[in-house]
Amino acid sequence: MEVVVGQLFTGLSLGSILLLAALGLALTFGQMGVINMAHGEFIMAGCYTTYVVQQVFSSAGVSLLVGFLVGGALGAALEMGLIRWMYHRPLDTLLVTFGVGLVLQQLARDIFGAPAKNVLVPEWLSGGVTILDAVVPKTRIFILVLAVVAVTVLAIVLKTTPLGRRIRAVVQNRDLAETSGVSSRFTDISTFFIGSGLAGVAGVALTLIGSTSPTIGQSYLIDAFLVVVIGGLGQIKGTVIAAFALGLLNSFIEYSTTASIAKVIVFVIIVIFLQVRPQGLFTVRTRSLA
Secondary structure: OOHHHHHHHHHHHHHHHHHHHHHHHHHOOOOOOOOOOHHHHHHHHHHHHHHHOOOOOHHHHHHHHHHHHHHHHHHHHHHHHHHHHHOOOOHHHHHHHHHHHHHHHHHHHHHEEEOEEEOOOOHHOOOEEEEOOOOEEHHHHHHHHHHHHHHHHHHHHHHOOOOHHHHHHHHHHHHHHHHHOHHHHHHHHHHHHHHHHHHHHHHHHHHOOOOOOOOHHHHHHHHHHHHHHHHHOOHHHHHHHHHHHHHHHHHHHHOOOOOHHHHHHHHHHHHHHHHHHHOOOOOOHHHHOO
16 A cells, blocks of 8 residues: 555656646647747746745745746747747747757756756755655645646636636637737737746746756656647646646556656557547647637
């Protein structure tokens, strides 16, 4: 039982990280159709933001807020500077954002150096909690709670606020939304800001379980894209289910094999699943993708 509980929370923790990383992509890629290969660097920016903020403040709340704002600002700048000219040109956006990601990685090396940076875990998150004879680190519990809060807040914003309604209107039918008085430019920028800000929050969470390096975001980028595809493009509930499913699957397979073999097995399972259900867990119901 101790082993099962331990692997369960390890899987939930990994799933939480994947969920935080994929939530932003669920907006920018799933709903807007933009392949943003610099999304991993926005995660990296959140990590380094935490490292910088910790030099002044020790509050995790401050790091989360600043990480969200930094990630969001980078995303908004990318949309206004480059992406706005490349909508409906997926190959161009893929190549351009890949280049932007490389630039951001080099910028991080120039500013912080190549060696990995470690962020001190707040004292109130040190140690663990015993659950059914298994010791679960408080950091992993915090990341799980953070992921649940992020999903809840995003769902509320999309379903109940004027901004959320504008985002859904533009996704469903951009031309009709514009004739109804909705500013698609403001909506596009806002969507990128929120999606990239969530990547920054994912970066803050990553500092609790490992060191920070210029390439840390690339370690989670492909998995985040897979989560969005498996869940169904633009489907937040599908993203949640897919993230935790992949996290748990990887955790239990890795326990009985190795990390490398577990990655291969999980990837094979994903390929088989997409062969059976290429649209993902849930089907997108938007006119723009119909």
